[in-house]
Amino acid sequence: SQQGEEDPQALSIQEGENATMNCSYKTSINNLQWYRQNSGRGLVHLILIRSNEREKHSGRLRVTLDTSKKSSSLLITASRAADTASYFCATALGGTSYGKLTFGQGTILTVHP
Amino acid sequence: DTAVSQTPKYLVTQMGNDKSIKCEQNLGHDTMYWYKQDSKKFLKIMFSYNNKELIINETVPNRFSPKSPDKAHLNLHINSLELGDSAVYFCASSPGGFNQPQHFGDGTRLSIL
Numbered sequence: 001s002q003q004g005e006e007d008p009q010a011l012s013i014q015e016g017e018n019a020t021m022n023c024s025y026k027t028s029i030n031n032l033q034w035y036r037q038n039s040g041r042g043l044v045h046l047i048l049i050r051s052n053e054r055e056k057h058s059g060r061l062r063v064t065l066d067t068s069k070k071s072s073s074l075l076i077t078a079s080r081a082a083d084t085a086s087y088f089c090a091t092a093l094g095g096t097s098y099g100k101l102t103f104g105q106g107t108i109l110t111v112h113p
Numbered sequence: 114d115t116a117v118s119q120t121p122k123y124l125v126t127q128m129g130n131d132k133s134i135k136c137e138q139n140l141g142h143d144t145m146y147w148y149k150q151d152s153k154k155f156l157k158i159m160f161s162y163n164n165k166e167l168i169i170n171e172t173v174p175n176r177f178s179p180k181s182p183d184k185a186h187l188n189l190h191i192n193s194l195e196l197g198d199s200a201v202y203f204c205a206s207s208p209g210g211f212n213q214p215q216h217f218g219d220g221t222r223l224s225i226l
Binding site for chain 1: 218
């Protein structure tokens with residue numbers, strides 16, 4: 001069964017606006033990761049947040065993690081047309097999972113110039 | 114300079130044929146993965162190798178056989194191709210363990226006629 005579920009499935013905004021994507025998961029995790037996928041390309045790692053962390057920043061990206069609600073959010077501030085892509089959350093269980101990531105179905109973000 | 118490279122990028126073939134996809138990484142990583150992304154963009158892990166040893170083997174038809182000749186290469190051979198095998202197959206690598214980001218290739222788009 002799918003571990004991560006993302007909301008919304010699609011998001012359309014204007015350049016300069018903020019974009020927020022949410023991810024919910026079902027089991028306890030070791031860490032949660034966010035990836036971006038441009039059309040026709042592979043996934044690119046954006047940020048990793050461990051289960052004992054609540055918030056992490058990287059440039060215009062801000063990720064929060066609420067393990068009590070089993071949810072995470074990705075905020076992209078001051079969005080640009082180049083941010084247009086699909087965004088995926090992925091969870092890692094730790095232990096003997098050997099780095100296995102379970103992905104959500106993604107949010108398609110469109111940023112209009 | 115490409116970190117994770119897959120060949121071919123596109124593969125169009127008939128049902129019943131056998132085909133292979135090759136993957137190479139120059140990042141010095143110990144662990145490599147194969148993922149399948151379906152038409153709804155759902156990404157699911159298939160296999161993982163760590164230093165040439167199979168460590169993740171999800172529920173995949175045994176028509177799919179991975180092979181890792183060395184830790185920089187992970188190939189995927191598919192026998193008796195079926196219509197349902199049509200998808201984008203991604204190779205990825207990581208230093209290993211569950212606290213590491215994964216680096217993805219640009220995918221191989223497999224279309225079965």
